[in-house]
Every structure is written in structure tokens, then in C-alpha cells.
Amino acid sequence: NAGVMQNPRHLVRRRGQEARLRCSPMKGHSHVYWYRQLPEEGLKFMVYLQKENIIDESGMPKERFSAEFPKEGPSILRIQQVVRGDSAAYFCASSLQTGGNQPQHFGDGTRLSIL
Amino acid sequence: QKEVEQNSGPLSVPEGAIASLNCTYSDRGSQSFFWYRQYSGKSPELIMSIYSNGDKEDGRFTAQLNKASQYVSLLIRDSQPSDSATYLCAVNVRNNDMRFGAGTRLTVKP
Numbered sequence: 001n002a003g004v005m006q007n008p009r010h011l012v013r014r015r016g017q018e019a020r021l022r023c024s025p026m027k028g029h030s031h032v033y034w035y036r037q038l039p040e041e042g043l044k045f046m047v048y049l050q051k052e053n054i055i056d057e058s059g060m061p062k063e064r065f066s067a068e069f070p071k072e073g074p075s076i077l078r079i080q081q082v083v084r085g086d087s088a089a090y091f092c093a094s095s096l097q098t099g100g101n102q103p104q105h106f107g108d109g110t111r112l113s114i115l
Numbered sequence: 116q117k118e119v120e121q122n123s124g125p126l127s128v129p130e131g132a133i134a135s136l137n138c139t140y141s142d143r144g145s146q147s148f149f150w151y152r153q154y155s156g157k158s159p160e161l162i163m164s165i166y167s168n169g170d171k172e173d174g175r176f177t178a179q180l181n182k183a184s185q186y187v188s189l190l191i192r193d194s195q196p197s198d199s200a201t202y203l204c205a206v207n208v209r210n211n212d213m214r215f216g217a218g219t220r221l222t223v224k225p
Contacts (some may be wrong), residue, residue: 033213042217043159043203056212101147101166102214104205105156113169 002027004107005074006092012113013082020090021077021110025094031055032075033093033104034067043091079112087114118142119206121216129224130146134191136219138204141185147207148187153218154200163189176196 005024007037015020025032030051045059049069060067064082069075079086089111093104122140124191128134136150147166151159164180167188177190187206191198204216 035215043215045214048212056209099205101164103147103149103161103164105161106151108158 004029004094004105006107006110006111009108009109012064014115015083016081019021019079019086019112021079021090021092021112022074023077023092023094023107024053024074025092027054027096029096029105031095031102032069033095034075034077035091035093037089037109040075046077051076082112082114084114085110117216118208118214119204119216121202121219122203123217124220125222126219127222127224128194130194130196132194132223134194134198134221134223136189136191136202136204136221138187138189138206138216139185140187140206142206142208143182145185145206145208148178149205149213150176150189151177151203151205151215152200153203158190159203185194191221194221196223196225199223 004026007022032049035047037043038064047060047067048056064080066078089109091109092104093106095104096104119140150163152162153159163178165180168180170179175192179188201218201223203218203222205213208214
């Protein structure tokens with residue numbers, strides 16, 4: 001499967017625990033984006049990363065949330081000390097390196113549920 | 116002002132009709148525009164991209180772009196019940212950075 005791979009598909013955590021969401025971009029893509037989507041709402045941009053660099057994190061909450069895209073391995077979105085309001089679908093997308101006309105391709109998402 | 120705005124709907128059209136979805140954006144420097152379709156509980160999938168003023172047709176879909184008016188639209192001809200979904204407008208705001216509208220929910224009634 002050459003598409004964007006996200007895991008896990010579903011993640012259940014209790015309040016106060018940590019959640020780690022993983023995203024492997026499409027082959028050849030070096031740009032990764034994370035979005036959050038609440039039920040019946042649109043996609044909210046969180047963060048844009050390239051390998052080893054955060055390019056734009058203007059959509060990330062200031063506390064508890066962090067993201068990385070290491071030289072080797074998948075991109076990780078980390079949520080510390082989760083609260084009920086963190087329950088949402090988290091989508092990862094990737095795009096090619098070159099040019100500004102590249103569309104983003106989405107993974108199937110991780111559905112995070114906080115008990 | 117939101118970067119990308121869409122009517123949330125719901126928009127309901129009868130089967131066989133033309134569905135018209137609209138989107139406006141705030142950044143005059145935007146050069147790339149995309150329409151995504153998202154079925155309930157699924158991830159967004161790219162259905163159209165447009166970069167130049169005018170119309171771009173792909174099967175039953177036509178994207179229209181007017182940069183002077185900062186307006187982009189999607190027409191779906193001969194709408195089918197399987198077209199029922201949320202349609203997301205997306206705009207590049209900087210090189211390789213993109214923002215999405217809240218989406219318009221379309222229902223095509225048999």
C-alpha cells in the first residue's frame with residue numbers, strides 16, 4: 001500500500017494518559033500535515049512538518065500537544081495528559097516536496113476516544 | 116475573517132440535478148485550489164484541483180475559479196445519491212501550506 005498510513009485506527013485512552021498517533025507519508029513525500037476533526041465539523045489545521053523541521057505549528061494548542069517528523073521513521077503527534085475534549089478524529093496528510101501546487105493526500109485517520 | 120469559507124449546508128438536490136458548491140478565500144496570493152470529498156466516517160479524498168482562472172472539467176465535475184473575486188466553485192452534473200457527502204474546499208495559503216473550509220454537506224435524493 002503506497003498511501004498515507006496512520007496507526008492506530010482507533011485509540012482509547014483514560015483522562016491523564018498520553019496518546020501517540022503515527023503517520024507514515026506516501027512514498028516520496030517529505031511534507032506531513034496533521035489535522036483534527038470533531039464530529040460534523042471541518043478539518044482544523046494543526047501542524048505542518050518536513051523531515052526534522054516544524055514549518056508551521058500555528059494550529060497546535062500551546063500545551064500538551066507536540067509533533068515531530070524524524071529523519072527516520074513516521075511522524076508522531078503526541079498528546080500528553082489527555083482530556084475529554086481531545087476526543088476527535090486526527091488525520092495526517094502528505095504532499096510532494098517540490099512546488100506549491102501539490103495536493104495533500106490523506107490517511108484513514110486515528111479516532112481518539114477519551115474515557 | 117476565515118481563510119476559507121463555505122456554506123455549511125445542508126444542500127439538498129434531486130437525483131439528476133446540478134449541485135453547485137461555493138467557496139471564497141481571503142489570501143489574494145493563493146495560487147492552488149482543491150476540492151475534496153469526504154464520506155461520513157471516512158478520510159477526505161481529492162476529486163479536483165484548479166490553478167488558473169476559468170473552468171476545469173473532469174467527468175461530471177467542473178471546477179470554476181475566479182481569482183479577482185477570490186471565489187472557487189464545484190459543479191456536479193447529473194447528481195447521484197452516491198455523491199452525497201461533505202465537500203471540502205482547500206486553498207494553498209503559502210508554498211505547500213493549505214487551509215480547508217468547514218465543508219458543505221450535500222444530499223442527493225433519489
